[in-house]
Amino acid sequence: MTSLARQGAILGFVLGLGLALAWAGLPRHRRQRLAGRVLPYLRDTPRPSRLLEDDRPVGGAIGLLAGPVLRDLGAVVERVLGGADSVRRRQLRAGLPADVDRFRAEQVVxxxxxxxxxAAVGxxxxxxRGAGPFPVVVLTVVGAGLGVTGADYLLSRRAARREARMLIEFPTIAELLALAVGAGEGAVGALDRVCRLSRGExxxxxxxCLADARxxxxxxxxxxxxxxxxxxPSLRRFVDGVVIAVERGTPLADVLRAQAQDVREEGRRALMEAGGxxxxxxMVPVVFLILPVTILFAVFPGFTFFRFTL
Known part of the structure; x- marks a missing residue:
């Protein structure tokens, strides 16, 4: 009797647990919370700066001392070089946050x-070699100038490389958008589908853009x-074409295909110009190196023959 009571208690417990799980799994109990409803619209939003995450100084006393010094020296570099708008524009083109002060601090470093x-080389x-102190001063100044201008050059190169990758990716992205729009997707839906299927700059x-729209x-x-x-410029024309198509209701798929074809033609022309x-x-090594050596090999035996004849 005790064994039957124990088995009945276990079966009752399992039955009650199953009924509780079934009750909790009903659709009325699986309503999505506010955070879950808002998250799909914010998942593509760029993350804020890490400087806003924690107000504690990094590096202890060194960070407390180096931070103001770097800011002051960066302000000096800004007053000497200027061009804050150009730096901000190149940072955006390179995919970086537009923070001129941080870039000036990097230039100082x-x-x-x-x-x-x-100074070490000097x-x-x-x-x-026992040289005087003048080479040390000159090499120190030259090294500092090369470091400051090198940071600016690397920023420009990073922006150019990123835009080159974007230009390579653009025809494929435009074709995918055209296929999505031609299949019946709206402009926002086509962007969402292409962004989920694509990787790249x-x-x-x-x-x-999709995060801003959401x-x-x-x-x-x-x-x-x-x-x-x-x-x-090709992306500017693409954006203008899409904006006009959305505002005026013209067929968006045709516009996207035409934009992709224009970019391919532009890339072909750029390739031909680079080849030219x-x-x-x-021709420079051919004219100034190979051709003189060839002429020398052709003329030298004649000079040798005339020398032995005379």
Missing amino acids: WGVVGAVAG TASVVL LAGELRR AGANLPTALSGLADRTGL RKEIAM
């Missing part, structure tokens, strides 16, 4: 590293922000 390297020349920019901005404004962040420039550059 690069300048200090270059100055230390120049000191080595003084020790090994241009797909990241489109995710940012956050409340209309699609033309979000796409105009994409055109403003990049320096590619390389061909001219290849």
Whole structure:
């Protein structure tokens, strides 16, 4: 009797647990919370700066001392070089947050590293060759200047490389958008589908536009922000075509296909122009190196023959 009571209690417990789980799994109990409803519209939003996550100084006393010094030296570099708008524009083109003060601080760090390297080379020349202190001063100044200008050059190169990758990705992205729109998707739905299926720089920019559109901005404004962040004329024409198609109701798929074809033609023309420039550059060693050596080999036996004859 005790065994039957124990088995009945276990079966009753399992039955009650199953009924409780079934009751909790009913659709009325699986309503999505506010955070779950808002999350799909915010998942593509760019993360805020890490400087806003924690107000505690990084690096202890070194961070407390180095931060104001870097800011002051960065302000000096800004007053000397200027061009804050150009720096901000190139940072956006490179996919970086538009923070001129941080870039100036990085330039100061690069300048200090270059100055230390120049001073080390100058000191080595003084020790090994017995030169005066003038080379040390000159190499230190030159190293600091190369460090500051090198940071600016690397920013420009990073922006150019990113835009080159975007230009390579653009025809494929435009074709995918055209296929999605031709299949019946709207403009926002096509962007969402392409962003979920694509990877790359241009797909990241489109995710940012989609996040802006979901956050409340209309699609033309979000796409105009994409055109403003990049320096590619083809993307500017693409954005203008999409905006006009959305506002006037013209067939968007045809516009996207035409834009993709234009970009392919532009890439083909750029490739032909690069080939022409390389061909001219290849003539320099031919004219100034190979041709003189060939003439020398052709003329030298004759001079040798005349010398032995005379």
